[in-house]
Amino acid sequence: MTVDASQGTNAPGADNGMVLEARDVTVRFEGLTAVDSVNETLHRREILGLIGPNGAGKTTLVNAMTGFQRPTAGHVRLGSRVISSLTPHWIRRHGVARTFQAGRLFRDMPVSENIEVAAVSLGMSRKKAHAHAMELLEWIGLADRAALPAGILPYTDERRVGIARALAQKPQFVLLDEPAAGMSDLECDDIMHVVREIPKQFGCGVLLIEHNMRVIMGVCERIHVLDSGKTISRGTPAEVQKDPVVIKAYLGHE
Amino acid sequence: MIEANTPLLRKVRYFWPLIVLCLGLLIIVAIVDSTGDIILAQTLVEGLVRIVIVVAIYMFVGNSGIISFGHIGFVLIGAYATAWQTCCPYTREMFMPGLPTYLLNNSHHFVLAIFLGGVLAAVVALIAGFAIMRLTGIAASIGTFAFMMVFYSAYLRWSTWTSGASSVIGLPTTTTPWVGYAYAVVTITAAFLFTRSKWGLALRSSRDDEVAAKASGVNVFGQRLLAFVISAFFCGMAGGLFGHFLGMLTVDSFYLGMTFITLSMLVVGGMQSLAGAVIGVVVISVVIDVLRRLETGIGGFSIPSSSAEVGVGLILLLILILRSSGITGNAEIYWPFKRDVSSEGALRRQS
Ligand SMILES: Nc1ncnc2c1ncn2[C@@H]1O[C@H](COP(=O)(O)OP(=O)(O)O)[C@@H](O)[C@H]1O
Numbered sequence: 001m002t003v004d005a006s007q008g009t010n011a012p013g014a015d016n017g018m019v020l021e022a023r024d025v026t027v028r029f030e031g032l033t034a035v036d037s038v039n040e041t042l043h044r045r046e047i048l049g050l051i052g053p054n055g056a057g058k059t060t061l062v063n064a065m066t067g068f069q070r071p072t073a074g075h076v077r078l079g080s081r082v083i084s085s086l087t088p089h090w091i092r093r094h095g096v097a098r099t100f101q102a103g104r105l106f107r108d109m110p111v112s113e114n115i116e117v118a119a120v121s122l123g124m125s126r127k128k129a130h131a132h133a134m135e136l137l138e139w140i141g142l143a144d145r146a147a148l149p150a151g152i153l154p155y156t157d158e159r160r161v162g163i164a165r166a167l168a169q170k171p172q173f174v175l176l177d178e179p180a181a182g183m184s185d186l187e188c189d190d191i192m193h194v195v196r197e198i199p200k201q202f203g204c205g206v207l208l209i210e211h212n213m214r215v216i217m218g219v220c221e222r223i224h225v226l227d228s229g230k231t232i233s234r235g236t237p238a239e240v241q242k243d244p245v246v247i248k249a250y251l252g253h254e
Numbered sequence: 255m256i257e258a259n260t261p262l263l264r265k266v267r268y269f270w271p272l273i274v275l276c277l278g279l280l281i282i283v284a285i286v287d288s289t290g291d292i293i294l295a296q297t298l299v300e301g302l303v304r305i306v307i308v309v310a311i312y313m314f315v316g317n318s319g320i321i322s323f324g325h326i327g328f329v330l331i332g333a334y335a336t337a338w339q340t341c342c343p344y345t346r347e348m349f350m351p352g353l354p355t356y357l358l359n360n361s362h363h364f365v366l367a368i369f370l371g372g373v374l375a376a377v378v379a380l381i382a383g384f385a386i387m388r389l390t391g392i393a394a395s396i397g398t399f400a401f402m403m404v405f406y407s408a409y410l411r412w413s414t415w416t417s418g419a420s421s422v423i424g425l426p427t428t429t430t431p432w433v434g435y436a437y438a439v440v441t442i443t444a445a446f447l448f449t450r451s452k453w454g455l456a457l458r459s460s461r462d463d464e465v466a467a468k469a470s471g472v473n474v475f476g477q478r479l480l481a482f483v484i485s486a487f488f489c490g491m492a493g494g495l496f497g498h499f500l501g502m503l504t505v506d507s508f509y510l511g512m513t514f515i516t517l518s519m520l521v522v523g524g525m526q527s528l529a530g531a532v533i534g535v536v537v538i539s540v541v542i543d544v545l546r547r548l549e550t551g552i553g554g555f556s557i558p559s560s561s562a563e564v565g566v567g568l569i570l571l572l573i574l575i576l577r578s579s580g581i582t583g584n585a586e587i588y589w590p591f592k593r594d595v596s597s598e599g600a601l602r603r604q605s
């Protein structure tokens with residue numbers, strides 16, 4: 001393993017007691033309440049699952065926590081600082097990274113430069129950024145693809161590059177939006193392994209959005225369930241799986 | 255086969271696209287210079303000044319992906335700012351009576367004057383860009399166009415500083431082929447280094463996907479503004495060169511005609527490549543020159559006037575329809591020898 005977690009993150013004020021918090025976060029779109037007074041606290045070195053039927057508001061909550069969507073009410077805190085009105089790049093530079101459901105790689109750029117973009121924007125020189133990108137690609141098993149244009153990668157690799165890009169410069173928290181969607185069981189095992197390694201290698205807290213219950217149950221210590229923007233259940237995988245409200249929400253949508 | 259194993263060879267390979275462009279231009283300038291043909295030399299200098307303009311536009315447009323219709327406004331600003339410092343010391347007060355006393359009584363050296371012209375354009379870009387760079391996509395493009403309209407109209411009416419609709423005559427014609435070449439090389443080098451810098455990389459990421467760029471920590475607004483200011487600086491210097499090439503200035507020459515020609519050159523060459531910017535200028539300049547000669551008539555044969563503009567328009571349309579990534583296909587000039595995939599140079603594919 002080439003990535004050393006003991007160095008921690010370079011973000012100012014980083015410490016292991018740092019938390020990323022949503023406090024009564026509400027997001028409304030013209031009448032539709034996509035996220036409805038949601039509270040959650042993400043700690044470093046934990047893996048929190050965020051599940052719920054399609055349209056439950058999971059992506060919107062991640063948008064609100066990363067500066068892409070200003071909450072209509074409530075706020076998001078990083079440590080003692082309210083970050084919900086700050087810009088996405090500021091939030092990324094201060095240690096909260098994310099991936100996208102759609103991958104969103106820089107398609108015209110080589111795979112390595114996709115990661116270098118994040119590294120240079122967080123303060124590295126181009127040379128250091130390149131070495132850092134190669135380290136991350138090595139870690140995630142794509143070092144041999146470094147020189148390929150990102151646009152030609154299959155989507156399984158695309159997701160992994162997205163994760164590597166989010167991990168550039170060791171963020172304190174990383175929010176993964178459906179990294180295993182559409183993957184086979186074997187590919188899911190691979191993603192599960194990657195997600196489990198993130199807190200160990202990088203020391204960061206992980207919020208994992210995923211539909212595949214096997215992945216969620218396999219890697220998460222805690223789970224938060226949303227339905228129609230509201231929290232309907234929280235707890236360990238075993239508790240949530242047995243919760244009749246959760247079962248009903250999922251059956252109701254099938 | 256040559257492999258890039260020594261540090262020197264690796265450097266040569268890294269700078270290869272730059273070296274080829276500068277050597278190519280050097281050969282053209284040397285050949286034209288040796289013929290002693292004055293008409294040809296005029297065409298050459300005009301082409302070199304256009305290279306400065308188009309490469310400067312490339313720095314912003316090619317890396318940000320935002321088409322600018324307004325950069326000729328910076329050329330205008332630079333051209334007049336230079337004239338204030340160098341033009342016609344004895345008649346300056348007649349052409350531009352509103353100038354401050356210092357400018358009426360003092361002249362600067364051509365190189366300093368051109369530099370300060372670039373600085374003024376950059377300062378204006380910083381202020382205008384503060385508003386325009388917050389826009390995205392087509393709104394930003396229209397914003398740049400509006401910017402040029404404002405400055406064009408203002409300079410037309412601001413006759414105590416610009417002589418308004420009439421010309422300012424008597425600039426020293428110091429832009430020789432070799433001076434033009436020197437500025438072209440400086441501009442191409444700056445564009446090359448900028449594109450490969452961390453700022454160029456960050457800006458290009460926002461061209462590919464603005465949302466993902468922000469999520470990667472890129473200050474998209476800031477990077478765009480930086481590129482806008484740098485490219486305005488070189489456009490401003492090009493304005494100064496242009497004035498010292500013609501020996502006179504009119505506000506009208508920095509307007510839609512020049513905007514059309516320079517953007518055509520960039521698009522025809524390949525908007526997202528430095529080589530494309532240079533090659534586009536060379537190709538379109540040759541086409542214009544040939545058509546202009548035909549317009550005046552060669553051996554009893556002539557074509558209607560304005561054929562040059564029609565010709566450029568047709569070439570532009572053909573490129574847009576058949577090969578929208580331009581002659582170069584948005585690629586840079588590649589290292590012609592064996593690729594050594596394991597070394598990092600191979601990863602620097604220009605995107
Ligand atoms: N920008 C937007 N404008 C309007 N409605 C939106 C917007 N983004 C999301 N929504 C709506 O908010 C709800 C939650 O969406 P989303 O957060 O994407 O759900 P999930 O990620 O859980 O599938 C959906 O009904 C969606 O249509």
Ligand SMILES: [Mg+2]
Binds near residue numbers: 058059060
């Ligand atoms: Mg979603």
